[in-house]
Amino acid sequence: MKNVSIREAYDWLHLGKHITQHEWEELLRYVQEKYTSFVEIGYGKVRFINIVGIIQLSTVRIEILPKLTIHDESEEKNRKALLNMLAVTKSLPVSLHESTLSQLAKADLLHIFANVYLRLLLTELRRGVYKEYKLTQENSPALKGRFLLQEHIKRNAFQPVKAYCEFDNIQEDILLNRILKKALQLIFPYISKSALKTESLFIMDMFQHVSEGPILKSQLETVPFNRQNRRFEKVFQVAKMILANDMMTSKYSSIHSFSFLFEMNVLYESYIEKAFRFLAPEKKMDVQVQHDEKRLLINVYSGRENIKLKPDFVINGEDFQMIVDTKWKNIVHEGRILYQQSDLYQMYAYITSYKEAKKCILLYPKSEEARFPKWQVPGQEKYVEIQTVSLSSFSETVDDLRMILAQRD
Structure with a gap:
């Protein structure tokens, strides 16, 4: 997988030099649909204004770092500064200590986000896959739950050995788990680090009884949280970020692409607000x-x-x-x-x-x-x-x- 790092509002992404014609068309189709006000398009070149993050195309990963020379020749330290702001503002819903920031910043942004997602998900799954009771009706050879007499007569007039029943059945094939699994499936093809791949496969195995299929963006807003599943709320927010920025399937590949993009004016102002509010009691x-x-x-x-x-x-x-x-x-x-x-x-x-x-x-x-x-x-x-x-x-x-x-x- 090719990886290109550029600085927001400073570096141009050039057709031919950085990306191919196919990748260029795929990128333009995406930004013109969702981010027109944040891109400047020239002849065979494009640059991003006031947004940072990653755009993962089918064959190239574009990493957009802060434009400022926060640390002149160090992409690692620029990533660390960005992660610091994302963590403090909860744009990335996880707390990151100084040592963790330094360690994560050595990787590209996709592997950073994948690492955060896998750590959060694995922590909760080790406590158990979340399951819910679902009301089920079925024709059963054994009586269980509540006997539905009228339905039994309709369905079993000629099958006296069966009983039509209604009962609560505990399941793990629920919307929350399908969303968590789908987000993992989306980023898995782009993970190259062996440790993260191993953890991803381990989680996939834990989700073996969770069905696969498309997740509508409207479904991301319908997951209820309660006392039993509240522990999954943080990792759900990361999964939601992944799926909400799911791009179209490339016509050059059957693999879906996606993005993590953050508007820097908003992020910087929110970060400074957090710092001022931290100082408010002291001052x-x-x-x-x-x-x-x-x-x-x-x-x-x-x-x-x-x-x-x-x-x-x-x-x-x-x-x-x-x-x-x-x-x-x-x-x-x-x-x-x-x-x-x-x-x-x-x-x-x-x-x-x-x-x-x-x-x-x-x-x-x-x-x-x-x-x-x-x-x-x-x-x-x-x-x-x-x-x-x-x-x-x-x-x-x-x-x-x-x-x-x-x-x-």
């Missing part, structure tokens, strides 16, 4: 997300406050108010600081509308070290500045935010 502060109570302009004819301001975060402490807007962009490239004037105008609107706020921050992921500019609103003790946070681990992110919050001037 005795209130964190407001997507605050929309302020208006920039009011229509003088209608009287309606119809131009809203909506900063990502309004942080209210005991003696301070701070506005923070997250930007998933590379703020430094080859020593040059690359902020946009439009972002500064937006920050000016925030800092002047929020009367108590003394500071408004554009918060970027940390890439290269640099001295960032700081602006003052003329005649006022109000400032707009650029700050960055490390994404290598949650603890580093929290430490960087703690330092930013401690700066009062």
